[in-house]
Amino acid sequence: GDSLATGLKDASAYPNLIHGLLGRGYSEPDITKILGGNLMRVWRAAEALAESHGNPPHCSAIAAASPRA
Numbered sequence: 001g002d003s004l005a006t007g008l009k010d011a012s013a014y015p016n017l018i019h020g021l022l023g024r025g026y027s028e029p030d031i032t033k034i035l036g037g038n039l040m041r042v043w044r045a046a047e048a049l050a051e052s053h054g055n056p057p058h059c060s061a062i063a064a065a066s067p068r069a
Helices: 011-023 028-052 059-065
Strands: none
Touching: 011 028
16 A cells, blocks of 8 residues: 555655645644654664664665565
8 A cells, every 4th residue: 555645755855745744733843743753763773782682784684675676
């Protein structure tokens, strides 16, 4: 299924989304979280945990799992 909200055909519509959120009283830090700040924080924490357990990410595994054009 689609992973974008109704009215967001692609990332070019993000300025409209941001404008709408600001108009509804969302703060800039909250908007940053909505647009991926939380995802990046969790991703960094997961990588740090993996490395602390001696299991760093392996680029070869990532490359093998990536779809090819």
